[in-house]
Amino acid sequence: MIPRYSRPEMTAIWEPENKFRIWFEIEAHACDAMAERGTIPKEAAQAVWQRGKWDIARIDQIERETHHDVIAFLTNLAEHVGPEARFVHQGMTSSDVLDTCLAVQMTQAADLLLADLDALLAALERRAREHKDTVCIGRSHGIHAEPTTFGLKLASHYAEFARCRDRMVAARAEIATCAISGAVGTFANIDPEVEAHVAAKLGLAVEPVSTQVIPRDRHAAFFATLGIVAGAIEHLSIEIRHLQRTEVREAEEYFAPGQKGSSAMPHKRNPILTENLTGIARLVRAATVPAMENIALWHERDISHSSVERVNGPDATIALDFALGRLTGVVEKLVVYPEAMQTNLDRLGGLVHSQRVMLALTQAGMAREDAYQAVQRNAMQVWGLAEADRPGAFQRFLKNDGDVTGKLDDDALDALFDMGHHTKHVDTIFARVFNTG
Numbered sequence: 001m002i003p004r005y006s007r008p009e010m011t012a013i014w015e016p017e018n019k020f021r022i023w024f025e026i027e028a029h030a031c032d033a034m035a036e037r038g039t040i041p042k043e044a045a046q047a048v049w050q051r052g053k054w055d056i057a058r059i060d061q062i063e064r065e066t067h068h069d070v071i072a073f074l075t076n077l078a079e080h081v082g083p084e085a086r087f088v089h090q091g092m093t094s095s096d097v098l099d100t101c102l103a104v105q106m107t108q109a110a111d112l113l114l115a116d117l118d119a120l121l122a123a124l125e126r127r128a129r130e131h132k133d134t135v136c137i138g139r140s141h142g143i144h145a146e147p148t149t150f151g152l153k154l155a156s157h158y159a160e161f162a163r164c165r166d167r168m169v170a171a172r173a174e175i176a177t178c179a180i181s182g183a184v185g186t187f188a189n190i191d192p193e194v195e196a197h198v199a200a201k202l203g204l205a206v207e208p209v210s211t212q213v214i215p216r217d218r219h220a221a222f223f224a225t226l227g228i229v230a231g232a233i234e235h236l237s238i239e240i241r242h243l244q245r246t247e248v249r250e251a252e253e254y255f256a257p258g259q260k261g262s263s264a265m266p267h268k269r270n271p272i273l274t275e276n277l278t279g280i281a282r283l284v285r286a287a288t289v290p291a292m293e294n295i296a297l298w299h300e301r302d303i304s305h306s307s308v309e310r311v312n313g314p315d316a317t318i319a320l321d322f323a324l325g326r327l328t329g330v331v332e333k334l335v336v337y338p339e340a341m342q343t344n345l346d347r348l349g350g351l352v353h354s355q356r357v358m359l360a361l362t363q364a365g366m367a368r369e370d371a372y373q374a375v376q377r378n379a380m381q382v383w384g385l386a387e388a389d390r391p392g393a394f395q396r397f398l399k400n401d402g403d404v405t406g407k408l409d410d411d412a413l414d415a416l417f418d419m420g421h422h423t424k425h426v427d428t429i430f431a432r433v434f435n436t437g
Contacts, residue, residue, distance in 0.1 A: 001318040005280060010321040013108045014314035016056050022101040023073055024052055026198060027088050030180060033197035034190075040087035047084035052077060070094040091190030095301060096180045099214040102309065103177055104202055106222060109317040110172035113229070116324035117165045121158060123331040125434060128154035132426060135419060136250060136341035137352065142242075146352050147345060147422040150251070150336060155433045157236045164229045171225040174218050178202060179210035184300040211300040216291070219309065223291035226316050230284035233323050237274035237281070240330065244271045250341045254333035273330050280323045287316040349390030351379050356416045357398065357408075364407035374403045 001011070012018060028048045035045035054076050063072035071094075078085035089097075132151035137144050178199035182190045199206045207214050244252040253273050255261070261268030290312060294305035345352070354375050361371035378397040382390055398404045398413055408416075430436065 001315045005322045006318050007322055007325060010109060010112050010318050013105050019101060020054050020073060022104050023097050026097050026100050028052060029198045029201045030092065030194050031088060033194040034090055037191055040090060044084035044087040047081055048088060051081045053080040070097055091182050092180060093183045093212060095213045100178045103175055103204055107172055107176045110168060112321055114165065114168055116321055117161060117168065120324055120328045121161055123328050124154055124158040127331055128158055131336060132430060134338050134341065135345060135423060137345045144348055144352055147419060149423055149426055152426060152429060155430060159433050160232045164232050167225045167228060171222045175222045176204050177207040177214055178204040179207045179214045181210045183212060185209065185211040213301045216294040216305055220291045220295055223287050223316060226320050227285040227288040229320060230281040233327055234278050234281035237277040240274045241271045249337060250344060251334055251336045253330055254335055273326055277323050277327055280319050284316050284320050287312040347387060349382050349392065350394040350417055351382055353417050354379050356421060360416055361407050366407055374401060
């Protein structure tokens with residue numbers, strides 16, 4: 001991933017130094033387990049830990065000749081360890097190192113992503129509680145529907161990201177497996193207890209059957225989870241982008257002193273952060289299909305998955321880490337305009353209460369279809385008015401409709417336009433979302 005969309009802690013997981021350190025630990029822990037079982041001398045295992053070093057430039061030099069990264073690493077390791085290095089990698093195959101290392105890196109990445117999600121959830125909860133009672137219009141198809149609160153909007157996104165966190169926990173558990181089973185995964189030349197020892201040392205579970213590689217359905221589940229998190233990021237980003245539109249302007253990204261919105265138009269304040277997040281979400285989701293296609297390998301293994309994972313493993317996790325951090329900042333600094341929300345809520349002159357009028361008519365004895373038609377024909381008249389003429393017009397039209405007044409008097413109609421009716425269960429929803437009930 002390019003530096004622009006990278007953060008140091010996640011990037012470090014995928015750097016060669018971390019990768020080779022994990023490779024070394026896999027080999028050294030395996031040597032310990034083999035030494036304990038008498039497969040190799042204990043002195044050899046000790047020598048690996050004591051003299052084991054590697055040089056990235058030297059590994060790259062060797063790989064240019066061998067065209068094999070694990071052999072290049074083992075060759076360089078042997079240059080440091082000395083004669084005892086002949087006992088390193090006994091009965092193992094390259095995938096034992098590569099797949100187990102990838103499992104470690106992906107669990108490390110998952111831990112960072114979980115911390116990112118925790119930070120975002122905290123920001124969403126704080127802002128949701130801040131605006132729990134800030135009434136705004138709810139929209140369906142982009143059109144005014146019925147009143148809600150801005151706090152409920154944010155609570156909905158909180159609940160979505162909470163589900164994402166649960167999925168990430170499950171994905172981490174599924175990917176955290178170790179395979180030290182040798183060629184085609186039969187343990188023919190290495191004891192299964194070596195695998196168990198390495199797994200325990202690295203904080204992984206033992207892969208029940210690895211066929212030389214860890215099954216790629218595990219990786220597919222991990223990348224699918226990243227894709228769902230990316231979808232949640234885009235969901236909230238799109239909401240903010242729509243709310244920032246000039247015609248709406250109910251909320252907007254923080255615009256810092258000295259920030260510029262356009263090279264041509266000095267007045268511009270654009271939702272560039274959430275637009276950026278929408279694009280990054282596409283990149284993360286793009287990793288899901290190749291991960292799914294990696295499931296089907298030839299027989300016990302091939303390496304068609306390898307190139308995909310060498311790119312998508314770092315890029316998807318680095319991009320998602322960056323996106324979660326950026327979205328948290330957007331939420332924390334989001335500028336909210338309650339007055340604009342109220343203005344927009346009033347733009348249709350009370351039409352947002354149409355369902356309640358219809359239901360009251362049915363409660364008063366009118367057939368539902370007749371009630372719908374009576375309310376709709378009066379509502380359509382309001383749509384035809386200039387915006388300045390809409391306030392109060394819906395109630396006025398209803399009070400002049402004999403079918404309506406035959407069931408509801410003026411006081412009953414006025415009572416149906418109470419905004420509190422739409423927000424009376426906000427506390428109940430918040431208790432469900434934030435587990436405070």
